[in-house]
Amino acid sequence: MEFIRNNLSLNKSTVKDVLKLSLPAVVEMMLYTMIWTVDTMMLGQYGGDLAVSTVGISCEVIYTFTNILVAQSLSVGITSIVARRYGAKEYNIAEEYATIGVGLGAIVSFITTIFIFFFSKKLLIIAGAEPSIISLGKVYINIVCIGLPFNMLSSMLAAVNRSYGNTKTPMLVSIVMLIVNLTLDAILIFGLFGFPELGVAGAALATTIANIAGFTYSAIYTYKKSKIKIHAKYLKKLCGFKLKDITLLSIPAGMQEAAYSIARLLTSMMIMHLGTVAFAANQITLTLENISFMPGWGFAVAATTLVGNKVGEGDYKKAREYGRTAGILGLSVMLVFTLLFLIFPTQLIRMFISGESTEVITLGAACLMIAAAEQPMIAISMIVGGIFKGYGDTKTPFKIAFLTSWLIRLPLVFIFIYILESPITTFWFICLIQWTVDGSLLYIFYNKKLKPINNENIL
Structure with a gap:
């Protein structure tokens, strides 16, 4: 009992620091998720499982690329390296890294958008979408692409602000985007106030305008008030080794996301093989699970920033304390979602689709109850991964993500879903196995590679 009490006791000032950074980040990501959630809910009421499936597979295609290459x-x-330079009080160097990172990101964003726009139909075909979904999905993707570069640039400006502990501004950006998207979704999907009824195209247009509005707010703030600013002079005298530093950190982080995202996209293709009812139930469950990810993501952001700042200062003991505190708090919050998913599965699924789709609701509720069991290990995986990044290690999370996504998840999904055509609930049991292994390995490797003082557990 003494061991448990010592490891669960938290320093009040450390808790305050973690909450100060993590809560705005949690709200930010919940609001970003709400943009997709609002699209899904309104389109579910407007066009049923076809509309939900269209937006679901289209977003999978779009955000697979943007997450891997930028977000x-x-x-x-950017956050990892600038946080450590800021912690070391090397402010000019921090700004140089930030500028180089955003400049590189602008180029990547433009190329990515052009690729997605011109190959949208082929990407949907590769993803296994049905003909009815392909025609609608192409329209959705092409409209969203107009605002996609602004979305990716906003992500990088948010990373710059987070690096010195400012998570409030990215949260305000997400508020602006949600208000714009929510208002325009209702007007453009259903054709209110004399506007044409655009359905799926209306949802895409609302998202595009919201992305442009969010970027505008973020760019103005970063230019006028950010402690770390973007200066064109650093691009004129581009420093090769700093570009290499950012690239060496970014590539493993991107590969980690690729391991998850590509596996998720391939999984969606195989699930689509089960039909639109199973796919719609799965997409709604994924949407709810994405909301549950947000606390874990927020505490992971706090861990990366605070740990990175303290590592930059050379205070490794405090870095470990911040990491441990973020882990305990994040795990506690995500256990709340475990209870919600277990107690109210049917009610939560009904929020996203009309009551007439009884089969989708029943399947979705069953999937959500299985997803409830994933929450603790997802929390550990996300937050410990964030701590690694604060130390400047993006390789270990990538290796574990590759193992669990490509050597556990995909083979099992291929066998049980694509070959044996097992019920969609089987997929969620596979996810439970994946996250259990993922979180356990990250925790074990962290305790071995980053040994704390007095052999205390890090979490």
């Missing part, structure tokens, strides 16, 4: 790669690299 979970360059943005992670």
Whole structure:
């Protein structure tokens, strides 16, 4: 009991620091998820499982690319390296890294958008979408692509602000985007106030305008008030080794996201093989699970920033304390979602689709109850991964993600879903296995590679 009490006791000032950074980050990501959630809910009421499946597979295609190349790669690299330079009080060097990272990201964003736009139909075909979904999905993707570069640039500016502990501004950006998207979704999907009824195209247009509005707010703030600013002079005298530093951190982080995202996309293709009812039930469950990810993501952001700042200062003991505190708090919050998914599965699924789709609701509720058991290990995986990144290690999380996604998840899904055509609930049992192994390995490797003082557990 003494061991448990010592490891669960938390320093009040450390808790305050972690919550100060993590809570705005949690709200930010919940609001970003709400943009997709609002699209899914409104389109579910407007067009049933066909509309839900269209937006689901289209978003999988879009965000697979943007997460791998920017949101979970360059943005992670920027936060990790700038946080440590800021902690070391090397402010000019921090700004140089930030500028190089955003400049590189702008180029990547433009190329990515052009690729997705011109190959949207082929990407949907590769993803295994049915003809009815392909025609709608192409329209959705092409409209969203108009605002996609602004979305990716916002992600990198948010990474710059987070690196010095400012998670409030990215949260405000997400509020702006949600308000714009929510308002325009209702107007453009259903054709309110004299506007044409655009359905799926209306949802895409609302998302595009919201992305542009969010970037505008973020760019103005970063230019005028950010402690770490973007200066064109650093691009004129581009430093090769700093570009290499960012790239070396970003590539493993991007590969980690690729391991998850590509596996998730391939999984979606195989699940689509089960039909639109199973796919719609799965997409709604994924949407709810994405909301549950947000606390874990927020505490992971706090861990990366606070640990990175303290590592930059050379205070490794405090870095470990911040990591441990973020882990305990994040795990506690995500256990709340475990209870919600177990107690109210049917009610939660009904929020996303009309009551007439009884088969989708029944399947979705069953999937959500299985997803409830994943929450603790997802929390450990996300937050410990964030701590690794604060130390500047993006390789270990990538290796574990590759193992669990490609050597556990995909083979099992191929056998049980694609070959044997087992019920969609089987897929969620596979996910439970994947996250259990993922979180356990990250925890074990962290305790071995980053040994704390007095042999205390890190979490």
